[in-house]
Amino acid sequence: MTPITIKDIAREAGVSTATVSYVINGSKPVMPEKRQRVLDVISKTNYQPNRVAKSLRTKKTNIIGILAEDILEFPTVGIINGISEYIEKTDYNILLNDLRMLDSLFNQYDQIIHQKDKINNALSFLVFGAKVDAVIYVGMFNRDITGILSNINKPIIVAYSTSSDEHICSVNHDNENSATELTRHLIENGHKRIAVITGLAHTAPAQMRLKGINRAFKEANLVLDSTMIRNGDWERASGYACMKDLLEHSTRDTLPTAVLAMNDLMAIGAMDAIRDAKLKVPEDISVVGFDNRNVSNFVFPKLTTVEIDLEAIGYSAAKIATQKLGGAEGHVDSQNIIIPSKVIMRDTVARLK
Amino acid sequence: MTPITIKDIAREAGVSTATVSYVINGSKPVMPEKRQRVLDVISKTNYQPNRVAKSLRTKKTNIIGILAEDILEFPTVGIINGISEYIEKTDYNILLNDLRMLDSLFNQYDQIIHQKDKINNALSFLVFGAKVDAVIYVGMFNRDITGILSNINKPIIVAYSTSSDEHICSVNHDNENSATELTRHLIENGHKRIAVITGLAHTAPAQMRLKGINRAFKEANLVLDSTMIRNGDWERASGYACMKDLLEHSTRDTLPTAVLAMNDLMAIGAMDAIRDAKLKVPEDISVVGFDNRNVSNFVFPKLTTVEIDLEAIGYSAAKIATQKLGGAEGHVDSQNIIIPSKVIMRDTVARLK
DNA sequence: ATGCAATATTTAAACGATTAAATTTATCGT
């Protein structure tokens, strides 16, 4: 009943525990017959070394901590999946810590404990308590958490935002470039009067995407008409409201031929508004979104959007983490990795002549 | 640089390590002034007890292992979120092990390692290697994994399927009842000619749901016409194909007035087929789905479906796990918990007179 | 004040692995 330990294996195989350890880890040569004897006993007994004891001694847990802002937030699962894909090939494991930040917006208790404290506590627990070897932070990282970070001498990688701290690697997608490409796609199809529905204006992605949009306009010697810009908040309802407003303030001549929403949710909200105005997508107005969420493939017509390779982001973050852990030999790729995205052309963009 | 340990605290506070341990864990009374001195040193130094060492000594890691069939599969995240919601209030943590079963369908390597072995290996690692205190299996559990399970004397809880093993608790949603209610909703709206698009026929949910549908028919003294049943495979494309077939084999008189698909994806596929046939939902044919996936709220018209309370399933599973861990004092609820679901009425069901 | 019981504190042995250092065994040239 009591779990089987290295001592049991040693006794059974007639060797010392050190020898057993050496064959398990290959850390020192062991005579072939002894080696085989040990291996036989191990497989016969189904022995699994106690990782807890091993960790205590070696000061390595082989655990990567994931600190997720909210597992329900759109990119989180995709990124975790990418991490999992890489980690599965290694000897590491995942300790998942969900900050539940969406949840905490509605939670009294959390208004007392500031979010920064929440992050710091979780980080501190992971690093000093659970002794994870590295942590991957999944989310926008737009909170100031530099307080505790300085005295952590373990790899911290940020996934889905870009780090400005030089000790912290980050893996992000190419907000600016993909916004350029998306806009270019519209322009190439003959659109000139393009409306823009932004995300929350103070957030990094919204700013980067806007920059990318402007670049495409400049390239084509066009200017982005500021009266055609509406500020949304990333949610479907705001897309609807922005589009409605755009429609109401337009005459036949000033109606945009296309609208670029900074994410799919708002794009779909815009499509709702267009349908309610008895107009058709894309015949009357083209619509494009961003993120390639599941739903963009289910609305009618199917939404043209930008696909973010979340899996690649997670995969890359995990790879960096283990490389950093590998010590000097494993060379660490780079400080801030940018994963390219691509435009997924579906059915919401009409070709203008 | 070297992390601070209980010895440092003891020295600094002028007491023994045992005393420090007693104040941290409240396991024995300590004189108020001493207690305070220790507490002060702890908060001044930001000391975090080493969980690894603690676990080795107490043989409890305070970690709940999650064994997920695939994190990308629809219910997984919702259930993990529920687990996380409960766990956050306790001293436990989550070790996430993703079996990546969807992925492995396309992976040569995994055809060699049988899925059963994969599950057993992962389980064995979690229990004997990582020494998690309990494991929650998230998925269909329709694989035979009884091999290794017998000699594990730690709580195992299955979430999202029902266990037949009496040593394994399970938490599932009420497939049968909610199918009855969904069907009843159609009947109450005057529908009699109802077509059914099933999921993979050999799976438990498909069988339970069919049972529930039949019950509603019987209640209403109707019979489910077997020529109106089509077997899908849970995917959107199969919903499309089934609906197309249904349409092609119907005359005006034999056209179903409603179709019940066993999940939202197939329901949406059916809606696609109906639209392609120049028919309208719900005016010509009503459609209902199952699962309340995100997308069901984004299609047009919005899909009437059954909402599964994934969060409650996860929450409940985590609660059972910790209760079982609590020992004799914490009474464990029940062996097989069924969480009720509810019909979400949206826009795809027409009232017939 | 004194002794005794009750309470508080410390000592030291675990937990199960790894790994220097010590020891044993094997190899090999002469």
Place this chain on the structure above:
DNA sequence: ACGATAAATTTAATCGTTTAAATATTGCAT
């Protein structure tokens, strides 16, 4: 066959906690 050297193996300390058991301290009745 004999040392010397190299290779394999074992011994025992260690990682940072917890917790019985031993010890020290306190309070209290007399």
